[in-house]
Amino acid sequence: MNGSLQQDLNQETFTLNLGPQHPATHGVxxxxxxxxxExxxxxxxxxGYIHRMHEKMGENRTWVKFLPNCGRMDYLSALSYNHGYVAAVERAAGIEVPERAEYLRVITxxxxxxxxxxLWFGAFVLDLGGFTPLLYAFDDREQILDLLESVTGSRLTYCYFRFxxxxxxxxxAFITGTREFIKRLRKRMPMYHALVTKNIILIKRLKDIGPISKDMARRYGATGPVARGSGINFDVRRHEPYSVYPEFDFDVPVYEEGDSMARYMVRMDEIEQSMRIVEQALDKLPEGDIQPKKAVKxxxxxxxxxxxxxxxxxGSFGxxxxxxxTNTAYRLKLRSPTYSNLSLFGEASRGMLLPDALALMGSLDLVIPEIDR
Amino acid sequence: MPEPFRVILFIIFVMAFAGLNAAYLVWCERKGAGHIQRRIGPKEVGPFGLLQPLADGIKLMTKQLFIPKGADPILFMVAPLMVMVPAIMSFCVIPFSETFVAREINIGLLMIFAFASVNVLGLLLGGWGSGNKYAVIAAARCVSQNVAYEIPMLITTITMVMVTNTMNLNEIVRAQAGWFFHWHFFRLDISLLMPVAFLIFFICSLAETNRAPFDMAEAESELIAGAYTEYPGMGFGVFFMGEYANIVIGCALSVILFLGGWQSPIPFNPAGFIGVLWGLFWFLLKLYALIFTVIWIRWTYPRTQFYELLNLSWKVLIPFSLFNLILTALQIKIFPWL
Amino acid sequence: MMLAKIKEALAELYEEIPAAAETAAAEAVPEEAAAEQADAAIPEAPEEAGTEEEAEEPVAPPGPKETDYVATGYHLDTALPPEKIVAAVEILNREDFFLETITGVDWIDAQQLEVVYDFNHFDENCRVVLRSMLDRSKPEIPTISDIYQGANWHERETHDFFGIVFTGHPNLEPLLLPEDADFHPLLKDFKA
Known part of the structure; x- marks a missing residue:
């Protein structure tokens, strides 16, 4: 086809508005x-549809009063956000954390x-049109929520960590419950792999779909499973050890392919690695205080x-x-991983079919409140 | 019974069957999905949620029939009917039992295919008339999908017509009388690829009726609700009745062509009214077993990609069905006594 | 290893800063100097900073400053005048750093806006911070979104919140704020 004809054909484009209310965008x-x-x-x-300006809130309330905000950004892994904020303030103020508390942080x-x-696993397969895994994943997740509820007092927007x-x-009860849960999930993971991972339709929908190269991940600052699915061995827990992570033996799953399947596999493997960490932490759990002797007032x-x-x-939450x-932050910048991860969508999805692009978007694991903050 | 009277009675039966069937297939689907997904499904309205379809129906009927701005009002309103009416028409020639058929015509098979192809026109007009980009994409997908899958389906049907020498559905069923191994599905002596032919036919009927994993026209996580995106209330309801009626037609054809229709698996056929019920029982049993399979597949598999779908048809199903046609023709020619 | 290497490379940037600007950068009050220099130095902004000659370890405050990682959480703190940022980012890009984030700080008492770039490396734990002081009344800094495409959104966000103009940015429109937003909420004198 000659160039000018190609150009003419390309001009027959139309604009499609995907969202803010669309089943595949998981939010606004x-x-x-x-x-x-197509x-x-x-x-x-x-x-920006649910932008709440958490950073301004951080400048207006004291360090302690900002704690509950953390759970309201990434509502699916709220405790990591708790951890990031608390650890940052502890670093700044030089607060020592008892070892037991660090272990509890890691476990939760x-x-x-x-x-x-x-949840991502269920929702991702839902994006691909498979309804059932979502309900199974929710079933397992429910057990974790019960466990965490018994310790933290909430089920979703945790505010469990203190300075x-x-x-x-x-x-x-929590310890035995957690061990039982791990035993149960270990039994269920092979089932998920047999029914979902090895499904030919799923493989065809994910293999070689939405490739993200190492260089693209770097240029956009992608971290977490997105980077690890592109062959970048980068996990903050290993790379820049914090808390008591150096004491645990766990692998960082890395896949070289860079396609949606690689990102899928990274997350599925991470479930197993997280279970290993929890088990080791429960084994090694030291006795002692959970807050400093002299309370941080x-x-x-x-x-x-x-x-x-x-x-x-x-990914990396900074x-x-x-x-x-003073007792309030002068400036509080929250670096949310999905913000960078999503920014590569424009480049990565170019030339793709709509359903494939949605598979790519699902594999980025978007949580919109975290992007918008 | 005088003939006109009988026909009217049957038409009433067919309409009632199509309507009830759609309503209760939704219930079956939700209940089945519920159990597949480790939950209960509808249970509040009536015992076992059996009145749920009624409640759904009332809800749909009381909703405003809203025609969105930018839609073509005539196409928009006509499209659901164009999906439902042909489906109900097709019921007229389906033999539920040996004498339990509204009109036994000798080109019944042809008639069903003629009407079935109107279905896609309805979806196309509905998608186009909605004036919604998602609906237009869905309509475009729907047409290419239906064109692609009609070919292997028709080739397989031609094979079966060659085997039975008739397009009369009742005759096709009668040709499978006797033990269950006389059903075409098991007749490897006619064609070695008979089970493959059944599989092709079944896959095609899934694709033709836009069922998962080939539900490109709806594709709720991609196209919101595809061609139905803009339809409110009963417009959507009629579409859905048409969808389910089409599923029943597709499965009924599979049963008639391959699984012996109303024939029981053992050569025992009581006479008279009992015989009619006996045939009806077996027909519905096979029919609903197949429909259950359809539901089961939907709640098990993710959706395929569109190009995989077309590849499957053009690169696998069409060559295989053509090969099957040739093989069957040869087998019939070489062993004419079978 | 990476730290020493990058420190050396970044130090070379300071060599080329004219003395006037050097003191200005050191005192972090580059108002007039930076404004002057913006005209003078941008055309000759060094593309090839990594020249052969070995740079001497800078003794004076200007230059990349190694920080106590345990206390601050980053390794290298580099204050640069705005027109040097692109060159510094190019050096980091050459060494395969990735951009964590870009943000601003409003130093209203000094009538300045600070732009802070956080870089990290995938292979080695080496966090590099670049920072640049801008005049609060006319905050302008060249974009780095052509080097790091990921910077596009971070710069838009910073523009949203602080009104810092990234010159050369392809699409500096509100990202998180409404598209007609004409306010900058993270400025300290912003009143809702």
Whole structure:
């Protein structure tokens, strides 16, 4: 086909408004698509539909009062956000955390990560048109929510961590319940793999769909499972150890392919790794306090700026604090992983078919409140 | 019974069957989906939620028939009927039992296919008339899908017509009398690929009726609700009745062509009225077993991609059905006594 | 390893900063100097910063500053005048760093806006912070979205919140704020 004719054909495009209410966007994300038939010529995500300006809130309330906000950004892995913020303030103010509290943090964060990945698994297959796995995933996730509810007091928007520790100690019921849950999920994972991962339709829909190269992931600052699915061995828990993660033996699943299947496999493997961490943490759980002996009453970090990153379920969540020495933040920047992960959608989806692009979008694991903050 | 009277009675029966069937297939689907997904499904309205379809129907009927701005009002309103009416018409020639058929005509098979192809026109007009981009995409998908899958389906049907030498559905069923291994599905002596032919036919009927994993016209996670996106209340309801009627037609054809229609698996056929009921029982049993399979598939598999769908038809189903046609023709020619 | 290498490379940028700007950068009050320099230095913004000659370890405050990682959470703190940012980012890009985030800080008392770039490396734990002070009345800094495409959204966000103009940015429209937003909520004098 000669060039000018090609160009003429390309001009027959139309704009398709995907969202803000669309079943595949899992929330109020809007994507402006310029389509050529069912092929995407250009995709531009439009954000901000549930923007709440958490960063301004951070400048207006004291360090402690900002704690509940953390759970309201990424509502699916709220504890990672708790952890990131608390650890940043602890770094700035130089607060020591008792070892037991660190262990409890790791246990709850990892359970939260499993629940987040399980929900993603269900919702992702739902995006591909398979309804049933969602309900099974919810069934498993429900158990985690019950466990976490018994410790943290809430089921979704946790506010469990405190500066210097955690708010509540775990009891034996939680420990046995968690062990039972892990045993149960270990039995169920092979079933998921047999029924979903090895399904020929699923494989055809994910293999070689939405490739993200190493370089693209780097240029856009993609982290978490998206980067690990592109062959980048980057996990903040390993890369920049925080809390008591160095004491656990776990693998960082990395897949080289960079397609949607790789990202799917990374998350499925991470469920197993998180279970391993929880098990080890339960085995090694030291006795002791869960908050510093001298309770942290007044937090006034010295002047300066501080950065703390944690590995949330979706990637590297960073908190950049600028303190002016008072009891409120001068500036609180929240670096949410999906914001960077989604920013590559425009480039990665170019030339794809609409259903494939939605598979790609699903594999990025978007949580819109976290992107919009 | 005088003939005109009988026909009117049957038409009433057929309409009632189509309506009730649609309503209760929705119930079956929801109940089946519920149990497949480790939940109960509808249970509040009536015992076992049996009155749920009624409640749904009332809800749909009381909704405003809203015609969106930018839609073509005539096409928009006509489209659901164009899906439902042909489906109900097709019921007229389906033999539920040996004598239990509204009109036994000798080109019944042809008539069903003629009407079945109007279905896609209805979806196309509905999608186009909605003036919604998602609906237009769905309509375009729907047409290419139906064109692609009609070919292997018709080739397989031609094979069966060659085997039975008739287009009269009742005659086709009568040709399968006797034990269950006289059903065409098991007649490897006629064609070695008979089970494959059945599979092709069944897959095609899934695709023709836009059922998962080939539900491209609806594709709720991609196209919101595809061609039905803009339809409110009963407009949507009529579409759905047409959909379910089409599923029944598709499965009924599979049963008639391959699974012996109203024949019982053992050569035992009581005479008179009991015989009619006996045939009806077997027909409905096979029919609903197949429909259950359809529901089962929907709640098990993810949706295929559109190009995979077309590849399956053009690269697998059409060559295989053509091969089957040739093989059957040869077998009939070489062993004419069978 | 990476830290030493990148520090060296970034230090070379300071070599080329004219003395006037150097003191200005050191005192973090680059108002007039930066404005002057914006005209003078941009055309000759060094594309090839990594020249052969070995840079001497800068003794004075200007230059990349190693920080206590445990206390601050990053390794290298680099304050640069705005027109040097692109060159610094190119160096980081060459060393395969990735962009974590871009943000601003409103130093209203000094009448300045600070732009902060956070970089990290996939292979090695090496966090590099670039920062640049802008005049609050006319905050302009060249875009880096052509080097790091991911910077596109971060710059738009920073523009939303602080009104910092990233010159050369392809599409500097509100991203998180409504499309007709003409306010910048993270400025300290913003009143809702």
């Amino acid at each position: 994300l809007r994507v402006k698509l310029v389509m050529d038939g 092929y995407i010529v250009e995709a531009e995500p439009v954000l 964060v990892e359970l939260n990560r499993i629940s987040s990945h399980l 210097g520790g955690v708010y509540n100690d775990i009891d034996d 007044l937090v006034k970090p010295p002047k300066g700026d501080y950065y703390q990153a944690v590995e949330a379920a979706r 908190v950049r604090l600028v303190s002016d020495g």
